Amino acid sequence: MSILKTTNLTKRFGKFTALDGVNIEVNEGEVYGFIGPNGAGKSTTIRVLLGILKATEGTAEIFGKDAWSDAVEIHKRLAYVPGDVNLWPNLTGGEVIDLFVKLRGGNNKNRREELIKKFDLDPTKKCRTYSKGNRQKVALVAAFSSDADLYILDEPTSGLDPLMEQVFQECVIEAKQAGKSVLLSSHILSEVERLCDQVGIIRQGKIIETGSLAEMRHLTRTNLLVETKQPIISIHELKGVHDVVQKDKAISFQVDTEELDTVMKHVTQFGVVKLESAPPTLEDLFMRHYEDNDSDVRRGS
Known part of the structure; x- marks a missing residue:
């Protein structure tokens, strides 16, 4: 069953086309890897899905509802972690986690405590004292403490050390086993390779390849x-x-x-x-898609 679907999703800013006919589909219990370089359109796609930006053309649906007009309803069942988390400086990490969990109507204290311990986070400190990695931990604990049906994760492990990346991966696998769906935008190809059932590669606002890793191996x-x-x-x-x-x-x-x-x-x-x-690794696949483009850039075209 399709949880998230975009059809011919297009977003223009003036004359610049940021997204050009993007088609993505994430099914129930599936982890979808969304990969591409900076500026390819990953974050713009995610902002449209979150109802922050309105698409110029095409449709974006989550749980069968329109991402723009039904954003409030959708967000009750959705958890989002950005790549650079901004938190209220005078609240503690624990207070922020509680606030986010309550917004989604959850109240699983045991899960919250378990994740705080797993991510090695001190929830009593004020957010202004946290490093980038600790801010990411607050957002991840808040997301995985709430009983969401869809997790949208945009470069969620930026700033985390390798040990915490492993904890994050375990959380995604647990969510998947519980039948939840995940859209994971990532630069870490080993992470995508380990976690994702389907992969979409985006370049210059267009999806240039999509499918399961097994289907895409022929390109490697x-x-x-x-x-x-x-x-x-x-x-x-x-x-x-x-x-x-x-x-x-x-x-x-x-x-x-x-x-x-x-x-x-x-x-x-x-x-x-x-x-x-x-x-062959996902990295080989990724580089092959970009090597022609890179040679064009080097030639100055």
Whole structure:
């Protein structure tokens, strides 16, 4: 069942088109990874979903309601964590958490205490004394303490150390297991890879690729390091082979995943002594989508 859906979502600021026909769908019990560089349109999309900005064209629906006109109803079932949290300086962290939880009608003290302990947060300190990481912790504890059906998380772990990132990931997995839905905008590709069922890559306001990680693997390359008894001939000429580098007696190269079978048949003729294979990562996928764009930028076009 679809919890969040945008159809041909477009947002213009004067002559500048920030979002150009964005289509996203997040289903019940699903974690959707929303990735792209700064300025690609992630935060603009999220502001439209939160009812802060009105779309120029297209629709954005959450729980089957319009994100702009039904924002108040939607927010009763939604928890949001921005990438840079601003808090009331004279309230303590604990008071802010209580305020947010009460706004959503929740009152689970045990959950609140458990999360404060997990995130290693001192809730008695005034918010003005908190570091960026501690401000993020306050927002995350408040979000996961409330019984929301949808979590919209926009770069939620910025400022957190690796240990706290792990705690965050556990919270997302728990929410998913409880049938909740999550829209996760992130720069941390390992985080997306670990947590997300579906991934959408946005560039210059357009979704350029979307699907499950398994479906998107065909766009990635496997990294191979091969040592053979005889030198491998004609490896450069094979379809799908890239970045061939001689390393002592071995050669390293990348292979388009769909050409792996053909390449391996060719390589084994030369007597394989050693073979190392590194699986394709989301980072490889991400970089391949951007490498053409980056070369255009370097050429000054």
